[in-house]
Amino acid sequence: MSTLEKHSYDVIVIGAGGAGLRAAIEAREQGLRVAILCKSLFGKAHTVMAEGGIAASMGNVNSKDSWQVHFADSLRGGKFLNNPRMVELHAKEAPDRVWELETYGALFDRTPEGKISQRNFGGHEYPRLAHVGDRTGLELIRTFQQKVVSLQQQDLEEFGDPEARIKVFAELTVTELVKDGGAIAGAFGYYRETGAFVLFEAPAVILATGGIGKSFKVTSNSWEYTGDGHALALRAGANLINMEFVQFHPTGMIWPPSVKGILVTESVRGDGGILTNSEGKRFMFNYVPDVFVDQYAKTEAEGDRWYDDQENNKRPPELLPRDEVARAINSEVKAGRGTPHGGVYLDVSTRLPAEVIKKKLPAMYAQFMELADVDITATPFEVGPTCHYVMGGVEVDADTEGTAVPGLFACGEVSGGMHGANRLGGNSLSDLLVFGRRAGLGAVAYVAGLGEKRPAASEADLESAGKAALAPFHADAQTRPPDSPTPENPYTVHTELQQVMSDLVGIIRREGEISEALQKLQGLRKRAENAAVEGHRQFNPGWHLALDLRNMLDVSECIAKSALERHESRGGHTREDFPIMDPNWRGVNLVCRLTPGTDTIELTHKPVPTIRPDLLALFDRHELEKYLTAPELTVLDNPQTASTSGEKA
Amino acid sequence: MSHQSKFKVWRGDADGGDLKDYTVEVNDGEVLLDVIHRLQATQVPDLAVRWNCKAGKCGSCSAEVNGKPSLLCMTRMNTFVPEETVTVTPMRTFPVIRDLVTDVSFNYEKARQIPAFAPPKGVAAGDYRMAQLDVERSQEFRKCIECFLCQDVCHVVRDHDDNKKAFAGPRFLIRAAELSMHPLDSNPDRAEFARDTQGIGLCNITKCCTEVCPEHIKITDNAIIPMKERVVDKKYDPLVWLGSKIGIRHD
Numbered sequence: 015m016s017t018l019e020k021h022s023y024d025v026i027v028i029g030a031g032g033a034g035l036r037a038a039i040e041a042r043e044q045g046l047r048v049a050i051l052c053k054s055l056f057g058k059a060h061t062v063m064a065e066g067g068i069a070a071s072m073g074n075v076n077s078k079d080s081w082q083v084h085f086a087d088s089l090r091g092g093k094f095l096n097n098p099r100m101v102e103l104h105a106k107e108a109p110d111r112v113w114e115l116e117t118y119g120a121l122f123d124r125t126p127e128g129k130i131s132q133r134n135f136g137g138h139e140y141p142r143l144a145h146v147g148d149r150t151g152l153e154l155i156r157t158f159q160q161k162v163v164s165l166q167q168q169d170l171e172e173f174g175d176p177e178a179r180i181k182v183f184a185e186l187t188v189t190e191l192v193k194d195g196g197a198i199a200g201a202f203g204y205y206r207e208t209g210a211f212v213l214f215e216a217p218a219v220i221l222a223t224g225g226i227g228k229s230f231k232v233t234s235n236s237w238e239y240t241g242d243g244h245a246l247a248l249r250a251g252a253n254l255i256n257m258e259f260v261q262f263h264p265t266g267m268i269w270p271p272s273v274k275g276i277l278v279t280e281s282v283r284g285d286g287g288i289l290t291n292s293e294g295k296r297f298m299f300n301y302v303p304d305v306f307v308d309q310y311a312k313t314e315a316e317g318d319r320w321y322d323d324q325e326n327n328k329r330p331p332e333l334l335p336r337d338e339v340a341r342a343i344n345s346e347v348k349a350g351r352g353t354p355h356g357g358v359y360l361d362v363s364t365r366l367p368a369e370v371i372k373k374k375l376p377a378m379y380a381q382f383m384e385l386a387d388v389d390i391t392a393t394p395f396e397v398g399p400t401c402h403y404v405m406g407g408v409e410v411d412a413d414t415e416g417t418a419v420p421g422l423f424a425c426g427e428v429s430g431g432m433h434g435a436n437r438l439g440g441n442s443l444s445d446l447l448v449f450g451r452r453a454g455l456g457a458v459a460y461v462a463g464l465g466e467k468r469p470a471a472s473e474a475d476l477e478s479a480g481k482a483a484l485a486p487f488h489a490d491a492q493t494r495p496p497d498s499p500t501p502e503n504p505y506t507v508h509t510e511l512q513q514v515m516s517d518l519v520g521i522i523r524r525e526g527e528i529s530e531a532l533q534k535l536q537g538l539r540k541r542a543e544n545a546a547v548e549g550h551r552q553f554n555p556g557w558h559l560a561l562d563l564r565n566m567l568d569v570s571e572c573i574a575k576s577a578l579e580r581h582e583s584r585g586g587h588t589r590e591d592f593p594i595m596d597p598n599w600r601g602v603n604l605v606c607r608l609t610p611g612t613d614t615i616e617l618t619h620k621p622v623p624t625i626r627p628d629l630l631a632l633f634d635r636h637e638l639e640k641y642l643t644a645p646e647l648t649v650l651d652n653p654q655t656a657s658t659s660g661e662k663a
Numbered sequence: 664m665s666h667q668s669k670f671k672v673w674r675g676d677a678d679g680g681d682l683k684d685y686t687v688e689v690n691d692g693e694v695l696l697d698v699i700h701r702l703q704a705t706q707v708p709d710l711a712v713r714w715n716c717k718a719g720k721c722g723s724c725s726a727e728v729n730g731k732p733s734l735l736c737m738t739r740m741n742t743f744v745p746e747e748t749v750t751v752t753p754m755r756t757f758p759v760i761r762d763l764v765t766d767v768s769f770n771y772e773k774a775r776q777i778p779a780f781a782p783p784k785g786v787a788a789g790d791y792r793m794a795q796l797d798v799e800r801s802q803e804f805r806k807c808i809e810c811f812l813c814q815d816v817c818h819v820v821r822d823h824d825d826n827k828k829a830f831a832g833p834r835f836l837i838r839a840a841e842l843s844m845h846p847l848d849s850n851p852d853r854a855e856f857a858r859d860t861q862g863i864g865l866c867n868i869t870k871c872c873t874e875v876c877p878e879h880i881k882i883t884d885n886a887i888i889p890m891k892e893r894v895v896d897k898k899y900d901p902l903v904w905l906g907s908k909i910g911i912r913h914d
Binding site for chain 1: 676690691692693694697703704705707708709710711712713714715716717718719720721722723736737739741760761762764767771774775777778779780782788789791792793794795798801802805806807808809842845848
């Protein structure tokens with residue numbers, strides 16, 4: 015590897031979505047030299063897809079809002095499994111992070127007084143989401159992109175080189191983190207354009223690679239979401255927590271293929287859309303769980319009256335929480351009452367005049383007309399659950415985003431803990447801002463603490479990283495040794511992986527099916543090792559996919575193992591054989607890591623960090639009874655004993 | 664319902680290449696990017712194509728379809744008859760890297776030349792106040808997904824490579840307009856920049872850019888023409904000229 019291209023930086027950020035860019039900006043503003051590595055072109059990250067907004071208790075629309083209310087909403091949404099310190103920092107710092115964006119040039123929608131407007135969203139008690147129409151994520155990315163440009167203009171003036179202290183390496187994939195002893199020494203990868211290898215030497219690496227949706231068949235996620243950061247962290251020796259919690263949005267388009275996976279916003283149902291099965295029956299009335307019976311309409315007539323008179327009628331069951339609706343759709347399909355493409359119908363066309371639909375849902379109407387030639391004002395359309403977000407991720411220190419590996423940091427969707435068992439809409443973009451900045455600061459402090467010392471990658475590690483990355487070429491028919499296994503098409507293996515995860519570890523899980531999935535994943539892992547590619551290294555998508563497959567398989571195994579272990583249903587994890595949310599599981603984080611010195615993923619239990627008494631005091635005693643165990647409640651009621659046994663609560 | 668259709672896809676790299684013929688299955692309800700993906704998965708795994716969101720929101724899968732700059736994910740297959748041969752080529756204005764992937768670094772260089780948003784002096788974060796009506800003008804341009812189809816179609820650079828140095832292209836003229844119309848931007852020289860550095864004078868408002876914009880931004884009418892008017896006002900209005908000489912007016 016003597017000819018290997020090498021670059022040296024203080025901090026490497028992997029991923030150029032909201033979290034990565036905010037982290038990079040912070041480290042650069044603190045004076046460090048930063049490189050941003052991203053798989054796509056600069057400005058294309060999956061953050062651009064976020065529609066709803068950024069949750070921050072600025073109180074611009076309702077002055078009753080406060081960080082305490084945002085804290086309570088987020089913990090409730092996460093079913094009390096969140097890392098409470100992360101939720102606290104997030105709720106406290108989100109407003110400053112949003113205001114800061116305006117100084118970078120962001121243009122949010124306004125209130126009549128000229129402040130940043132805030133909208134209502136599921137699970138948030140007050141109007142809280144700062145937004146720009148339905149393209150808030152794009153605004154965030156563009157704002158950061160332009161902030162990076164402004165920093166580069168400063169460097170041009172000061173050093174004569176715009177990239178003196180912050181540089182973007184676009185279309186570059188990192189295949190391995192390299193270490194010196196136990197500590198991070200840099201990142202090894204290849205340019206997608208040329209296929210040439212490159213090493214980034216740096217004492218600090220911040221992972222901001224997003225999620226894992228591409229392991230599932232129907233997903234709202236982009237191709238980049240192959241769990242790279244999750245897998246890199248795992249292989250480097252960090253812990254992944256809460257991997258069983260995957261959020262499925264109940265109404266993704268499933269037909270036609272041009273829009274498969276794309277979200278149909280909840281407001282389609284809020285404005286009158288109904289769900290029907292292949293028999294034309296409005297089935298949601300059969301799926302109202304006991305705890306919600308008093309809050310939802312019992313007849314179609316009453317549900318229909320609710321749209322005009324919400325004071326005197328109960329809401330229709332189409333508006334049950336996301337997980338309930340997703341489960342109901344799943345049951346209808348499994349009972350053979352699904353649509354031709356395996357979903358149910360969402361119909362707003364027979365409910366409202368075309369003109370009203372176009373006025374209330376302009377973006378939805380336009381999107382499906384343009385992309386799919388589907389006129390939602392004229393016909394029902396097929397929807398089903400779509401994989402949307404992973405709550406699980408790299409275990410981090412709440413204040414610094416540092417991991418178990420010295421020099422390795424993680425922020426955004428790739429990190430775990432903030433959202434517990436279920437994420438509220440709007441909390442993802444605020445998560446990026448708050449913890450992106452903190453990860454940048456964490457890396458700066460770590461690098462400062464090293465002094466002049468710089469870890470160095472070993473030649474042997476670089477050799478083996480290079481060899482692993484080129485393996486798919488050697489599996490090619492011409493060069494492979496005789497008697498070796500049949501070369502596999504990486505696209506075929508990927509398709510089968512998605513089928514296994516969707517069918518067996520999807521929205522409703524059962525012990526037998528998860529075990530079957532784990533077996534099939536072993537088989538797929540063997541086949542992925544024989545994935546063969548044609549052609550050469552220059553911009554070769556087949557090769558790229560063959561390498562991404564390994565990450566998807568690592569992540570899928572973590573999801574399946576954790577899902578098998580958690581014997582309860584909570585947030586983004588539903589077990590048909592353990593349908594109850596069990597307070598004894600509330601305080602348990604499931605942790606995946608590699609058994610040192612092997613490739614085996616081991617699973618352990620670890621207590622969820624304790625919720626401080628002043629934060630618990632934000633909830634009614636009555637509400638806490640749903641989540642906490644009897645001993646935990648006893649401690650709560652007798653604060654004197656808390657000092658001795660508080661750690662266990 | 665599915666049928667086999669014929670495609671011509673440009674394959675090659677910076678050293679050259681040509682159109683290759685393929686026959687690929689097309690199913691009801693697909694867009695061209697679905698078909699390109701099927702071609703990749705079943706016949707030519709190394710076919711290079713950029714894409715990302717597949718929902719018309721990221722602007723990655725830009726190419727030319729039967730010669731027209733288009734997003735592959737927004738080109739519905741039912742806009743062609745099954746017997747028609749569909750030709751897919753890379754964007755012509757930018758140097759090809761491989762197959763449908765081009766080197767779009769021109770755009771990132773132009774982006775870096777535009778002076779950044781200049782925050783208002785003495786206004787703390789959190790104290791920004793702007794009317795919705797005023798932000799909407801700039802918000803239209805911030806809808807841009809940077810697919811660079813407007814840059815590709817613009818004949819100022821498409822047909823005259825030597826203009827690239829002097830001309831920023833429609834995407835960055837709307838960026839200049841966006842900053843110029845930002846209610847709190849405190850840089851008074853946006854129009855001069857558009858004239859002197861971005862070469863706005865080279866645009867002769869044929870509106871090709873507006874026609875290909877997947878976000879339906881009225882690039883010519885709402886950004887370029889108002890910017891041209893500002894340039895003209897500043898340069899030729901005798902009162903502005905006098906004011907600038909005696910130092911009583913700066914914008």
